[in-house]
Amino acid sequence: MLDLPAPTQLAVPAFVLLVLAEMIYGWKTGRARFEAKDTMTSLIMGLGSTISGALTATLAIGLAYWVWATFAIFDLGAAWWVFVLAFVLDDFAYYWIHRMGHRMRWMWAAHVIHHSSQHYNLSTALRQTWTGFFTPSILFKMPIFLLGIEPAIVFFCAGINLIYQFWIHTEAIDKMPRWFEYWFNTPSHHRVHHANNPRYLDANYAGVFMVWDRMFGSFIPEDKAEPCRYGLVTDLGTFNPLRVALHEWIGIFKDVTQAQTMKDRILYLLAPPGWTPDGSRMTSDMIRDAWRERTAGHKSPKKAEEAASTTVAAE
Amino acid sequence: MDLAQIAGSLTAILVLSAIAFWLFPNRRKLSNERLLRNVQRYCPDVAFGEDDLKVFIDDKTESAVVVFPNNKDGLALITALGDRVVVRHITDPKALKIIPSRKGITIADADFTQPKIKFVLGDTEKENLLAILNYAGDPGDHAHA
Numbered sequence: 001m002l003d004l005p006a007p008t009q010l011a012v013p014a015f016v017l018l019v020l021a022e023m024i025y026g027w028k029t030g031r032a033r034f035e036a037k038d039t040m041t042s043l044i045m046g047l048g049s050t051i052s053g054a055l056t057a058t059l060a061i062g063l064a065y066w067v068w069a070t071f072a073i074f075d076l077g078a079a080w081w082v083f084v085l086a087f088v089l090d091d092f093a094y095y096w097i098h099r100m101g102h103r104m105r106w107m108w109a110a111h112v113i114h115h116s117s118q119h120y121n122l123s124t125a126l127r128q129t130w131t132g133f134f135t136p137s138i139l140f141k142m143p144i145f146l147l148g149i150e151p152a153i154v155f156f157c158a159g160i161n162l163i164y165q166f167w168i169h170t171e172a173i174d175k176m177p178r179w180f181e182y183w184f185n186t187p188s189h190h191r192v193h194h195a196n197n198p199r200y201l202d203a204n205y206a207g208v209f210m211v212w213d214r215m216f217g218s219f220i221p222e223d224k225a226e227p228c229r230y231g232l233v234t235d236l237g238t239f240n241p242l243r244v245a246l247h248e249w250i251g252i253f254k255d256v257t258q259a260q261t262m263k264d265r266i267l268y269l270l271a272p273p274g275w276t277p278d279g280s281r282m283t284s285d286m287i288r289d290a291w292r293e294r295t296a297g298h299k300s301p302k303k304a305e306e307a308a309s310t311t312v313a314a315e
Numbered sequence: 316m317d318l319a320q321i322a323g324s325l326t327a328i329l330v331l332s333a334i335a336f337w338l339f340p341n342r343r344k345l346s347n348e349r350l351l352r353n354v355q356r357y358c359p360d361v362a363f364g365e366d367d368l369k370v371f372i373d374d375k376t377e378s379a380v381v382v383f384p385n386n387k388d389g390l391a392l393i394t395a396l397g398d399r400v401v402v403r404h405i406t407d408p409k410a411l412k413i414i415p416s417r418k419g420i421t422i423a424d425a426d427f428t429q430p431k432i433k434f435v436l437g438d439t440e441k442e443n444l445l446a447i448l449n450y451a452g453d454p455g456d457h458a459h460a
């Protein structure tokens with residue numbers, strides 16, 4: 001078994017210093033905002049995520065190695081180009097894990113934590129899930145192990161990928177050079193991903209390479225006329241880390257146990273967040289459709305402007 | 316991950332949160348305008364004019380209740396969470412648990428992400444809030460509102 005370092009653990013001191021640097025920059029320029037309890041919750045979620053990851057790592061690594069050792073088609077070794085290939089393939093798998101993380105309630109139950117802050121700063125990057133192990137996300141990486149890339153290399157690349165995603169959680173950077181914005185995930189693209197404005201919902205799932213969103217139709221550029229408003233469509237009314245970590249699991253449990261049919265039980269897990277058999281709650285598609293209808297309903301340009309401004313100004 | 320790392324991380328969390336508290340003091344208030352803007356955002360399909368609403372704001376806890384004019388639209392519970400605002404649209408106010416106490420009123424809801432909202436009130440304010448909640452919760456009892 002290849003012995004590679006855990007990049008995210010090594011990066012923790014740098015994360016702390018960069019959060020501090022952004023705070024000071026925001027304090028001086030007003031181009032970044034923090035709120036003490038929100039920051040504390042994000043950081044506690046980050047620590048909890050590291051602990052839960054360490055507790056479940058043995059099982060995840062064991063499963064990955066078993067698949068690789070038993071079923072791998074090739075033995076690709078550990079040459080430099082295997083690392084490059086692993087990084088690209090892992091980022092592609094990340095795109096689909098992340099997309100399903102928004103479109104399947106079971107996976108959303110774990111991922112929602114990352115979106116639960118109404119702030120967007122470097123501390124938000126550390127607001128990570130405690131329950132990722134309890135979702136089927138590892139299955140999306142199985143094709144990489146089956147191809148013959150050793151799991152340690154894939155996990156190492158996933159760590160680098162997460163480190164890359166740290167710096168994009170900021171309002172302090174407006175836009176990167178055009179070529180960079182085209183190919184890579186940037187603060188601008190990821191702000192849209194964290195926005196709960198109806199027109200920005202379910203977009204920009206990329207980890208590092210933005211091309212996946214462009215290829216699979218999920219790219220939405222940031223529009224200066226509609227500033228991002230961060231958080232969930234129904235924001236949490238608490239900073240309690242346990243409630244933040246578990247709320248969607250509790251919601252699923254309630255729904256599944258009260259469901260009338262087996263089909264509904266399964267759909268409460270596999271359908272998009274907000275799905276109900278009677279349509280009494282709203283999925284992101286329904287929210288977007290209702291918003292489009294409301295905006296289209298305002299025929300005169302002045303009224304349309306008013307409608308748009310109600311979606312941007314509130315917080 | 317060992318205990319020393321956890322202790323170091325907890326220290327860093329406390330230090331960074333304290334610095335955030337110091338550099339970014341929360342001076343935002345739950346003004347009427349901010350309240351209505353957020354109610355509009357959370358309840359986009361409820362039609363209301365500002366004058367038709369029954370609004371109750373507790374400045375001490377920065378919690379509020381807005382009762383919509385049309386009884387079937389129910390009410391909105393509003394709280395400030397740090398420097399942001401969170402709204403819950405309650406279409407069936409009868410499902411809320413209203414718990415008066417010596418210091419004020421607590422409204423409890425079967426909502427895991429916002430189980431209760433507290434109001435710190437004097438006797439007259441308490442009566443006002445109860446009247447508003449009664450108005451929303453009991454459509455047959457408007458005369459007492």
Ligand SMILES: [Zn+2]
Pocket residue numbers: 098101102111114115193
């Ligand atoms: Zn996401």
Ligand SMILES: [Zn+2]
Pocket residue numbers: 114125169190194
């Ligand atoms: Zn993010």
